[in-house]
Amino acid sequence: MKHSRPMMAFADADGRIYEHPDLEMLGWDGESWRSLEDDELMPLPEGSDLFTLPGRLAAGLDAATDEPVVFDEPGMTAVSCFIAPAYLRTLLPAYETLEDAPALPLFAYSAVGFRDGQLVAPTIRVDPDIRQDPFRFDVSVIEKNVEARVAAMPDNRLVKHLTRCALTYHCRAAQNYFLDRFEAPLPAAPTCNAFCVGCISLQPKGGDEQIVAAHDRIGFAPTGAELLEVALGHIERVGDDAVVSFGQGCEGEPLSQPRELEALVRGVRAATARGIVNLNSNASRPDVVRRLLDAGLDSLRISTNSARPDVYHAYYRPKGYTFEDVRESARAVRDAGRFLMLNYFVFPGVTDTAAELEALSGWIDEAGIHMVQLRNLNLDPEIYLETVGESGRGEPMGIVPWLEELGARFPKLQFGYFNPPRKNMTRRRDADLRVPV
Numbered sequence: 001m002k003h004s005r006p007m008m009a010f011a012d013a014d015g016r017i018y019e020h021p022d023l024e025m026l027g028w029d030g031e032s033w034r035s036l037e038d039d040e041l042m043p044l045p046e047g048s049d050l051f052t053l054p055g056r057l058a059a060g061l062d063a064a065t066d067e068p069v070v071f072d073e074p075g076m077t078a079v080s081c082f083i084a085p086a087y088l089r090t091l092l093p094a095y096e097t098l099e100d101a102p103a104l105p106l107f108a109y110s111a112v113g114f115r116d117g118q119l120v121a122p123t124i125r126v127d128p129d130i131r132q133d134p135f136r137f138d139v140s141v142i143e144k145n146v147e148a149r150v151a152a153m154p155d156n157r158l159v160k161h162l163t164r165c166a167l168t169y170h171c172r173a174a175q176n177y178f179l180d181r182f183e184a185p186l187p188a189a190p191t192c193n194a195f196c197v198g199c200i201s202l203q204p205k206g207g208d209e210q211i212v213a214a215h216d217r218i219g220f221a222p223t224g225a226e227l228l229e230v231a232l233g234h235i236e237r238v239g240d241d242a243v244v245s246f247g248q249g250c251e252g253e254p255l256s257q258p259r260e261l262e263a264l265v266r267g268v269r270a271a272t273a274r275g276i277v278n279l280n281s282n283a284s285r286p287d288v289v290r291r292l293l294d295a296g297l298d299s300l301r302i303s304t305n306s307a308r309p310d311v312y313h314a315y316y317r318p319k320g321y322t323f324e325d326v327r328e329s330a331r332a333v334r335d336a337g338r339f340l341m342l343n344y345f346v347f348p349g350v351t352d353t354a355a356e357l358e359a360l361s362g363w364i365d366e367a368g369i370h371m372v373q374l375r376n377l378n379l380d381p382e383i384y385l386e387t388v389g390e391s392g393r394g395e396p397m398g399i400v401p402w403l404e405e406l407g408a409r410f411p412k413l414q415f416g417y418f419n420p421p422r423k424n425m426t427r428r429r430d431a432d433l434r435v436p437v
Contacts (some may be wrong), residue, residue, distance in 0.1 A: 003038055006115040008060030011052040013075040023060025023069055025113030027091030027122055029396045030349015030385065033068050035061050036111075036122060040090065040400075044112065044119040047084035047134030051109070052077050055101025059094040070096045081112040083123050085132035085172065086417045088374045090399040091122040092348055092381050103383060106200050106214045108376030124400065126374045127417035131182040132172040142166055145178040158222040158230050161187065165250055169215045173248065177234060183243035183278075183419055184234035185250075186227050187218045188260055192252030194282055195317040197387050198379035200249050211383070218251045224263030231268055235275040241421040244268070247280025247301070255281055258288040262295050269296035278419050280343060283329035284321035290332050299339035301419060302326060305377060307359035311350070311392040315384075330367035339425050340369050345377035347384060352402035353394030361409055370425070371414040372406075 006025040011017045026033045027040075058071045058078040078095035089110035112121045130136060146163045153159045162185065165174035177184040192202070201217035231244040246254035246261060254261055261279070268277050276298045283289060283302040305315045309323040333340040350356065363369065377384060385393060397405075407413065414420075 003115050005063070006036060006041055006113040006120055008058055008071070009079045009113050009119070010058040010071055011077050011079045013077075015052050017050060017079055019114035019117070020058075020060055020071065022062070023071065024063055025111065025115075026059050026061050026068060026094035027111040028094045028348070028381070029091055029398070030347065030352075030381075030393065031396055033059055033094040036091070040122045041113075041115060041120040042123060044081060044121050045084040045087050045123065045125070048087075048121070049082040049107075050112065050119075051080045051082060051107065053080055053093065053095055053104065053109070055098045056095040057098065059096060068094070079112060080109040081119075081121050082107045083110050083121060083376060084134060086125055086127040086129065087123045088126045088346060088399065088417075089121070089123050089376050090348065097382060103211055104380035105212060106198055106378045108378045109381060110376070126415055129416070129418045129420075131176060131418055134172070137172065137175055137179075142175050142178050145180075149178060153229060153233075156226050156229055157220060158187070158226045161218055161222075161250075162230075169250075171248075171250070173245075177230075180234070180237040182238070182241070183245055184230065185248040186231060186244055186246050186264070187248040187251035188222055188227060188246050188257045188264075189252040189254045190218050190221055191256050193256060193284055193319045193321060194253065195319065197315050197317070197383065198377065200378060201251065211380070214378075215250060221257055221260065224260045224267065227260060227264040228267040231264060231277070232271055235268070235272055238275070240274050241423070242275035243278055243419050243421055244275065245278040245280055245419055247303075253282055253284065254279060255283075255285045255288045258285070258291065261288070262291055265292055265295040265297050276419070276422055280419075281329075282316065282318075283326045284318065286325055286328040286332050289329040290336075293332060293336040293338060297338065298422070299341065299419065299425075300329065300333045301341040301343045301373065302330060303343040303345070305345040305347070306350070306356060306388075306392070307363045308356060308392070311356075311388050314388050314392065327363065327367070330363070330369070334368045339371070340367060341371040341373055341419070342369060343373050343375055345375050346399065347377045347381075348399055349385070349394070349396045350388055350392050352396045352399050354397070355394055357397075357402060357405065360406070364410055364413065369413070371416055371420070373416050373418070374403075375417065
């Protein structure tokens with residue numbers, strides 16, 4: 001079916017979003033604005049959010065002149081969307097930033113427009129797993145289950161913490177814990193040894209360009225007993241498909257709590273062989289990673305924005321470790337024969353460059369990485385590009401062509417968005433990541 005050309009979206013001062021009658025939609029590939037082909041767009045996924053971009057003017061294409069135009073009508077702003085989980089954005093919104101524009105909150109901003117009267121975005125689905133589809137959560141059931149769980153575990157501080165995650169911040173992982181399905185979060189660490197520019201749980205106070213944390217970080221370190229009670233209960237209720245994971249958005253770096261983590265892993269494996277015990281981590285302490293592997297850790301997901309040390313250091317701002325320590329942790333997982341993943345923060349114009357592709361390919365080859373989880377990097381685009389600097393940026397090949405090339409180089413490499421249960425750790429990836437679920 002042939003569609004009409006996608007048109008530019010913009011918003012008024014009250015946040016109402018409109019389709020421009022003349023200007024076509026543009027996207028930003030991290031280097032320049034460009035028009036979009038029909039097959040780059042899909043209907044805005046259910047559960048996505050729309051945002052106005054304060055202090056930013058929408059840019060569209062004048063088809064008559066084939067030139068970009070900044071829409072500067074008074075009171076009007078650019079708009080963006082925050083794509084639902086399991087989808088990967090492929091283009092940023094095209095806009096011009098005014099002098100007094102505030103820093104954007106910590107979300108991943110995608111281009112959005114109208115086609116045939118319907119909102120569309122440049123995105124692809126990268127994981128068929130339904131575990132965080134927003135429309136699959138019944139808040140009334142979650143509230144009822146929260147009340148029952150707190151009553152059953154009144155002295156467990158971690159459970160009380162997860163109630164806030166589930167009901168106040170609408171964390172899908174915490175909600176799934178109370179719904180007795182999929183993956184349960186095990187936040188364990190109030191401190192961190194990195195100071196990420198886009199940290200969603202801790203940001204410095206003050207400053208003209210202040211970035212505001214999306215939520216509060218956990219304020220205590222759960223005991224091994226508290227962690228074990230949550231983990232074993234979840235595995236017992238869910239069974240073989242259960243995943244329990246350290247390293248959540250509401251905490252620092254779990255490797256800063258080595259004794260608690262090791263006690264939890266040993267305790268789970270002493271009680272049951274079911275489920276997956278996973279560590280989401282910056283992988284900064286290979287000595288602790290080895291201890292956890294010896295205790296029975298099943299999988300490690302390493303968070304990174306790049307496979308290039310200078311780009312990694314610019315964003316993570318590590319304290320007391322280097323990117324080489326991260327790579328050593330990966331080698332430890334390889335040597336132990338466990339499942340190794342990257343939580344890979346994707347950003348157009350940085351990720352899809354030749355330099356990044358070569359560096360990532362080298363790391364996958366060296367460490368035998370099994371899976372790359374494709375995550376949209378949550379940060380004001382201009383702040384991120386300034387953070388990584390000229391050496392981090394380059395001529396973009398396009399997110400989809402980059403992904404296709406990576407898949408061609410590594411036919412057994414899995415792509416996804418979520419930590420898989422054991423049954424999915426050996427499956428081959430879907431041939432077509434665009435197929436909607």
